[in-house]
Amino acid sequence: MEVDISKKVSYMIKFGAIGILALAVLCSVGIWAWQKNNAYLTVKDASVTSALVNTKTNAAGTIEEILVQDGEQVKAGQVLAKIKIKITDDQIAQLEQTLETAKKHYTQVLAGTTTSEQVNAGGGEMHVDTAGAQAEVDRAARAKDRMAQLFAIGAVSAVQNEQAQATYQEAVAALGSMGAGTGSSSSVSYQSLVVPSSPEAVKAAQLQVTQAQAALETAKKDKDSTEIMAPVDGTVYLTDLQVGTAVEAGQTILNIGNANNMWVEMHIDPQQKDKIRLGQFVTYIIEGQTQMQGTIFEIIDPTTEASGASAEATEDQPEDQSIVAKISLPADLDITLKQGTAATVKIALK
Structure with a gap:
């Protein structure tokens, strides 16, 4: 008895072609996604950083009062602390x-x-x-x-x-x-x-x-130097000094992250240092903000700095040998940023 398998073959050919086509589409999408993801260097642990300004006493005395909290935003000229001077x-x-x-x-x-x-x-x-x-x-x-x-x-x-x-x-x-x-x-x-x-x-x-x-x-x-005032706008970073601590003239009471000198800072593995360069255009998203753009204006490579050092000096180098890149913020930024705010940086590799 002969069995007609032409219908089965036709069915298999019909749906097999559809399957192969679907598989090809999935492979293409996968390759495209892989290429897209690998066309960028993404750093998710970047952060907003600023230059620190030391706020010092002009005379010896004792800390009588600290008027700000750690991380507080202050304005230039604002009183930060009061010192009880030794001069009578x-x-x-x-x-x-x-x-x-x-x-x-x-x-x-x-x-x-x-x-x-x-x-x-x-x-x-x-x-x-x-x-x-x-x-x-x-x-x-x-x-x-x-x-x-x-x-x-x-x-x-x-x-x-x-x-x-x-x-x-x-x-x-x-x-x-x-x-x-x-x-x-x-x-x-x-x-x-x-x-x-x-x-x-x-x-x-x-x-x-x-x-x-x-x-x-x-x-x-x-005798008149009883008030310590903020020299610049920025974020307060307290030291370990407390009320009642004796201080000497010129001693740092606290630090201020200068709001007028801020940037986004990222750290990458030394093996990836060839993927960044000075003047490179990058995009980033600061936590709670929309996407922004800037350029890399400084690269700090501790591996290069330590290359000419002696063996003894090399042993004293910190364990963190990551490459540091500083990225500019928009000049017309109309929001107040705080040092330490998280950011994600995306750098095109093409």
Whole structure:
């Protein structure tokens, strides 16, 4: 008995062709999708980054109050913290007194030192009294000047300074009284002479005034530096300093991510570094925002930087050797971005 299989063959040919066609379409779609996905380098862990600006104290003191929270957006000039300065009103008054004393001493040095010399009553030739008495006057004068210098900077007490002044006056009086009762037939008299101060003494006295003036101005400035203000707009990043912590002048209290200097930063494996280049055009989506576009304006390659280092330096290199690429933000961006906001970057490889 013969079986007619022509219908079955026809059925198989008909639907087999459809199946083959469908398979071809699926393969084409798969190849297209694969090519499309591999035509881009996608980095999903990128983020918004900004330049950090250190906010420092101008004077030593103690943190009295912190007025912002970590991650808070601030404006330039906004008060961030308050510092209790160590400078007191009594210290300011003492520095003012030191400055006045230094100025008086400078005036005295400019005026010179007054001493006495013996002369003939008849207008004869002037001669200096005994060498010993004159030497004592000179020694007392030098001691007086030195004590005044030390007193101006607070190194000695007022009593010690006054004692040096009195010793000098006694030496001058002793020199002036010599000649009385000597039994000489010649009538003698004494006249005062002004001995100019040496240039070194004038320079030293002037330096004392300058130093005292600078110390006073610094103290007044420090006393007014009780508020720490934001230097730029941006995001606050607190340090580990807390209220009550003692700080020194110039110490960083907190950092601010500069809102005017931001970019998108991505990290890629060193094996993919040949897929990016400076000036390359990329697209990215910042979390919560629409798609944006920018260019790569900086590439940091730690593997290249470490290539010329010594073996010891190489051992100290951080484990993260990823390539860092910085991508520009749109110049006309009208939204406020926060440092650390996640972003996805897509780079065309063609």
